[in-house]
Amino acid sequence: MSAQATAYTMAEKLSAPPRRIRLGIVGGAGGFIGPVHALAARMDNRYELVAGALSSRPDVSKEAGKAWFLPPDRVYGDYREMARAEAGRPDGIEAVAITTPNHLHYDAAKAFLDAGIHVICDKPLTTTLDDALLLVEQARRTGLCFFVTHGFAAYPMIREARARVADGRLGTVRLVHVEFVMDWLTDPIDLMGDRHAAWRTDPATSGAGGAIADIGTHAYHLARFVSGQEVTGLSAALHTMVPGRRLDDNGHLLLEFENGAKGTMIVTQVAPGNECGLRIRVYGDKAGLEWRQDDADHLRFSEQGKPVQIIGRGEAGLSADAQRMTRVPRGHPEGYLEAFANIYSEIAAALWGKISGTAVPHPVACATVEDGAIGIAFIEAALRSSRQRGEWVDPRLPSVDGSKP
Amino acid sequence: MSAQATAYTMAEKLSAPPRRIRLGIVGGAGGFIGPVHALAARMDNRYELVAGALSSRPDVSKEAGKAWFLPPDRVYGDYREMARAEAGRPDGIEAVAITTPNHLHYDAAKAFLDAGIHVICDKPLTTTLDDALLLVEQARRTGLCFFVTHGFAAYPMIREARARVADGRLGTVRLVHVEFVMDWLTDPIDLMGDRHAAWRTDPATSGAGGAIADIGTHAYHLARFVSGQEVTGLSAALHTMVPGRRLDDNGHLLLEFENGAKGTMIVTQVAPGNECGLRIRVYGDKAGLEWRQDDADHLRFSEQGKPVQIIGRGEAGLSADAQRMTRVPRGHPEGYLEAFANIYSEIAAALWGKISGTAVPHPVACATVEDGAIGIAFIEAALRSSRQRGEWVDPRLPSVDGSKP
Amino acid sequence: MSAQATAYTMAEKLSAPPRRIRLGIVGGAGGFIGPVHALAARMDNRYELVAGALSSRPDVSKEAGKAWFLPPDRVYGDYREMARAEAGRPDGIEAVAITTPNHLHYDAAKAFLDAGIHVICDKPLTTTLDDALLLVEQARRTGLCFFVTHGFAAYPMIREARARVADGRLGTVRLVHVEFVMDWLTDPIDLMGDRHAAWRTDPATSGAGGAIADIGTHAYHLARFVSGQEVTGLSAALHTMVPGRRLDDNGHLLLEFENGAKGTMIVTQVAPGNECGLRIRVYGDKAGLEWRQDDADHLRFSEQGKPVQIIGRGEAGLSADAQRMTRVPRGHPEGYLEAFANIYSEIAAALWGKISGTAVPHPVACATVEDGAIGIAFIEAALRSSRQRGEWVDPRLPSVDGSKP
């Protein structure tokens, strides 16, 4: 009768551990994404952040540790030291969030896996596919959890979109269009001292991909996640629009999916007037859907020949997955930080299952180290295709059964 | 050069206390707003929630205390007991969040003020104007902080709207239109067992106002807050659209402001297809603006004779107040919980100033106990006008200089 | 199977006369609305415009007649002369469009009725209710057709909205909100030589109402038309926001409808950033709908507890009335001129029925002289209520059975 789901609080819907999980963090001082991880972990009270190597400069790390209210003896100047020390404490961290620039992901992740600590790593997973495959192998071998933070895939209405594809309401998927359109690198701010821009456009810290790595991997994961299809072929044209910039800041791709569906991807950082324009459209032979980050709480859903429906977060009739990923009633907007917190809270369920040896009472759909590696394979495939004037390449991981390593 | 503000994290913009403030909570188990308060206090890590009377039923309070990871000895079955006990501890709470149904606000607030503890209280402040005025008086007398959680007024783009009115960019304000349009009480769910609906439509727990109290006070505060003008006259028509409902679920009001501006207010809970449709429009003789909660990160701003501008949260050139109220860059949507957290984080600055005897380095614009009382006076004025067939009444507080008690 | 209605052209849906109806026009040179009438009459090829008194200045009329390609001997300097001359020709006009400023409507309409010529008159019908009632009486007595051009009521999706209320899909109507929000008179352009603004703000040419007449009558007609309910009470606050202006440029009204529904109306010409913001919302106990002129081809429709639907012009399943009022397929926007042409084409069916003595094969829903008089009664009621500080008044016509004279 009510349009409102009755269980408001996430605690009533997404299984929570009986105690908070002890979390550490690598990176965080001075960046954008480190504080996002910390806030996301804090939002639903399923973690306590108790240790950190907040900067590669020990003094900066110490100073930030104070501002973050961390115990001084658990603020480290080096992530290797942190991994060893925490592994040796009875109350040591159970999981670590890696939020550094890309080039440090591999080494940091390896250090914590070596220390037996579960890993939550920002994207892109590594700067080379070789490194990514090593992490996949190590995670499998150790049995430790390893998640990659594709936060956009945890928006409730993205989960709803995925559920509607999966349950057949779209029929056979024919078309997948994804775009991530930004303007923040339109001017050469990377060459003029903006620290966020500088490391993202420097091959030494970002890897070989620019926009294709920074936002392309998000778009790629989203396309796979919502469509439920692996990409089997891509043709890419990557560009560096700003003179002097060292990495691509724009890319146009054609996609082919395993079921025969076709698609496109646009990623750009040089389109004036676009804030963070992530958008996905999926069309099947029965219905279509569209989601845009700038109206994140709604999903446009259209059965062929019937009126367009605007599906709202929190309304009755949504999938269990979408319902789990929400905190407040319809019309009270949830945003980017809530989506990011969703992955932390969902991962908490998985971690607790592993820690306690119990089953998680619902699926955990967060991106894994395998998804992370698929993202790196995508970057390399796109770069290769673009160098070869758009030749179609298969972006799947080597030695793949399905498309998993 | 960049459209992006460079200081991403709130910590770089909104002054934070050097340690977390010790917070307690009254209410929270089973409601919607209690967990919102807790999450909001947690979001920016400026509070530690260490005590609670989470329910008026002691066993429910105890059980919820476990789920919230509170120290068992600081989970109370009664808020009076909590006030006394916490006041007696050296590590006792410094502030309390009151999140019960309306009828308990007064008594709980009084208990904590009596105990020398700062108060953060949900709206509406009380169920009678007499009670509200007593709280105003007590807060003034004790010198304790007393804030009322009008979270919508802490959306960054509401702060920006207010700044643009205040700095004269609209010219003389002529028109103020505010509406809060919902559908969740279209059906008689209050009569059919929905607990959230039941207490809000019961005079014993809600007070004499229904929609006019539950959402009207928000709309009223927003109109005053953005326009910078007190309301000097109102003509109200309140209605109960659902047969059997005991309080108003719809209201239409005409408003007059102290500077001569005119306005309207629509509040309803019975408009199918509307989630949480809060919207404000202010028009001056030079420019106008419009904000809608369903696009909370943007403000429509129009100078007469020039193209409409869409002002985005996080972009360059915004007011200092709007900049302080934000965490993530443009286009990464922030929503209701962030707005609610904004008031907690802003209040933290005020509380720390009081605790430490130091000046707060920026204005604190959160609603105070006086604003809360003005809201109660508004409810009573609207009820009176409506009973008298829309006769114009002055909703200002008695013995007012300006409109403050 | 297709989402597209198969009959594209209006000729396949709205009955057309076997020959074009001979039309004359009064006014048109120099104004905005005269050319709109002419274009609207021409659009669907159901009229031939063959005579005109295009201006009260004979030389201007002659000059304009050339530009409009009218036969020189049928371009008149005076509408009374035109009525007499055309009535005396075997090929004389069968209907006349009256498009002058308001103060001439009565006299011109009377002249053509006297001459036995059907009348299509712009709104507001007259400048006084007495005049309006005389025209109602004369139209009834003569049996001539008399329509008033409320073009907004002929938008296809307004017709669809009306059909959905009428067929009970909304249940009992509880709320009706209508607003007409413009900015073009924000500055005192009427005092600075703008001819369009000047006559509309001059009591001698506009009548006693300003905004309440110019756009309020449109909003009022729309509210009645869509809701299917007469207004039985109103409380009005009209304002003149621009110093020196002689008529109201802003109004806020509370409304009561015959079935007990409540509503509001906002009309303004002084809200910067608003072009021609006509919007109507109707909420019943089962469903609600919303229409905005700035998205005229769509209707937001919401059954309580179900997802919002976006109903598009031209899609399958719409009411017969909405289907008749359309020319091109879904997604090819139709606008204001098409809506205006709809009334001309619908009126053509009525005129041909009268001329030929045959039945019109479908309802004709255009506003009649009675609707026009109801609009004048509304203006007078609003002015009266506003003068009496918002006292509730009954805006219905005198000697009413239902609310028709």
Place this chain on the structure above:
Amino acid sequence: MSAQATAYTMAEKLSAPPRRIRLGIVGGAGGFIGPVHALAARMDNRYELVAGALSSRPDVSKEAGKAWFLPPDRVYGDYREMARAEAGRPDGIEAVAITTPNHLHYDAAKAFLDAGIHVICDKPLTTTLDDALLLVEQARRTGLCFFVTHGFAAYPMIREARARVADGRLGTVRLVHVEFVMDWLTDPIDLMGDRHAAWRTDPATSGAGGAIADIGTHAYHLARFVSGQEVTGLSAALHTMVPGRRLDDNGHLLLEFENGAKGTMIVTQVAPGNECGLRIRVYGDKAGLEWRQDDADHLRFSEQGKPVQIIGRGEAGLSADAQRMTRVPRGHPEGYLEAFANIYSEIAAALWGKISGTAVPHPVACATVEDGAIGIAFIEAALRSSRQRGEWVDPRLPSVDGSKP
């Protein structure tokens, strides 16, 4: 001071011929686009439609001629007969509108050019590039006007977009994205008797291209028109999504422009939930713009680092070209038919210039026969690239200087 342009009527802005131009039409009975041409020619009263071969079936033509009120002796069963007969009359048509299915365009156009009659032809110009080039040659040789009806390029805000690119406000154009997204062929309605769908998916009547011809040529023209750049390379993937369909119903293209800009094109008829989703985005190094047909009266314009502006049709400060293409004030929506009428009215100026031997007092920007041929070259290039697995091809006309034949 006013946000409103003061010249409302098109006649005050776009030069009109001193008498109506005599127009004939080929096609029109039973189709969608024929009546659109007729209505568009009629809208601004610059043509009189006096002759037609409304169908290839003489009896259907005769019958339709009656309904269209054409003189019976000028309703022809055959366009060749019509061309000869009209050329022989002193009051014969001066121009002809060709609105048949694609396969007849060439032959009909040639017949009228042979007869010395100016041609206005629907798109795509022909079904083969050879035919298109013959028409280009004949038009040049005869000196007759030959326009192709790309109506979307005559939306006022498209003209404004083009003007803003041309005057340098975007800086150097870097990116051009155009999409035309429809759903009407999602189901195999072409195989089930829908006549509009059937001829468009039949190579015998449509030519070798399906969606790429029907809507791709519009998108392509728009990209060239707004960007002011010719396309020098394209990589295409065309698809037939509906089993049994004989032509492409979907296409994804990468584009390269002569100045180095890059772009994408999506054209589809199989995306459920999309009516007629034409959209173009152009980004330069200084600013960007976006236009969507579903909000045709507005243009989103963004200077890098400044707030997004919503530019409205009819407001002050627009380019002369945008101002000429408009009839009614801001906020009174104009749509598809007005855009189509714009090309007819603009062409009327060009025709009158030719007829009278006088200069046209403003540029005429309608698509010419050369643009039509460029569209056919585009279709062939896209088909060729798609067959060759997306190999980049140069779509420019053969023997091109610049890209004009």
